[in-house]
Every structure is written in C-alpha cells, then in structure tokens.
Amino acid sequence: MAPTLYMVHPSPPVRAVLITAKAIGLNLIEKELNLAEGEHLKSEFLKINPQHTVPTLVEENGFTVWDSHAIMTFIVSKYGSDDTLYPKDLNKRAIVDQRLHFESGMVFPRVLRIVGPIVRSGKKTIDQEDIDSVNEVYKFLEAFLNGRPWMAGNNITVADYSLIGSISTLHVLVPIDAQNYPQVNAWLKKAEKLPEYAANQKGLDMFKEMIKSKLS
C-alpha cells in the first residue's frame, strides 16, 4: 500500500513533498487535516506526530517521519530510481543539505512571519521590514545560483523542490523583482514548466485566493 501523507494543500512544505513524490512517481494516500478546526491538535494525530505539523508521512508498516526535508530525502532515497535528486556523493549531498537547511532556517520562517498575522489577526499589510527580509532571501538565492541552472548545481534536486514550495509562496507576498534577481526569476519560471510542478499548483492557487481575500 502507498504511504499516507497527512497534509493541507496550501502549505508550502506539503507542496514540496507532493512535487517530490510526483517527480519519482510515488503514489501517496493524501489525508487532509483541518488545521483551522484544530484537527492536528487532537490526540489521534498527536500520537502520530507530537509536534503536530504537516506534512507527516506514515508508511504501511507504521514507520513515521515528519518535516518536509526529512520526508523528501527519505522518499527519494527509498523510492527514487537513482540518486540524482539527492546525490550519494558527499560533496554534492552537502550542498543539497545546505540549501534544505537554508529553506528550513531562513525561508519558511519568513513565510510564517508574514502569513501568521494576516491569517490569525486580520493584518492587511506587509511591513517594509518583512519585505526587506524576503528580498534578502532572494539575494542569497541569486548568489547560490551564480550562473548554475538549479539551486545545487547542474541537476535538479530536492533542494529545488523544497524552495519551489516556499519561494512560489513568497512570490505571491513579495513579488520577485526580475531586475534585481534575474536568476531567481528565471529559476522559478523554469520550475513552473516542470511536469512535477503541477503538484504545487492546486495548493498555491488556494494560498493565493486565501491571501487575496484576507488582504482585500
């Protein structure tokens, strides 16, 4: 039986896992949780993931792992046909890991910082300080790309999938300035043409609709 993914569609880390699963042809049983109604805080889900986050992956044998980065590297290593998405070569892998930790430590917290007050307290604007902090991320990514087609070099990897989830989301909030960040802009446009990008679209559209309704 296919592994089960506890999820909500608009979540950037969930979308990153869905893109990865599509890229390797892995079928997932999608179990949507209603975060607004606190379904993730019920004892049933806390037994599965005491940190109550989505995405959370549960395999048929009960093995459970959460955090999108851990899930992506796990499913690619277990179900992928080769190691291109998460290289076994230690130097290449270290670069992919660095980008994944960058997403986790620098990018996703900025998404939460902006989206949290909009969703929870009805904030209608994005502070200049937060806009600046997103542009700082784009500046770093511009330097990471440095003439290379993908975030960790010549091949697409899970680092790209992780960042596609959050950067396509930040782009809704603070559009990428193509003059200042031409490589990041080109990278996202190239990513949008990938067949696996389709797995990002539904949740991104839901996110866009939600933000539009909250900010208007």
Ligand SMILES: N[C@@H](CCC(=O)N[C@@H](CS)C(=O)NCC(=O)O)C(=O)O
């Ligand atoms: N670093 C985590 C972030 C997961 C995360 O915070 N997900 C949010 C949804 S976008 C969530 O589950 N929030 C509910 C909660 O933290 O209680 C990952 O990459 O999986």
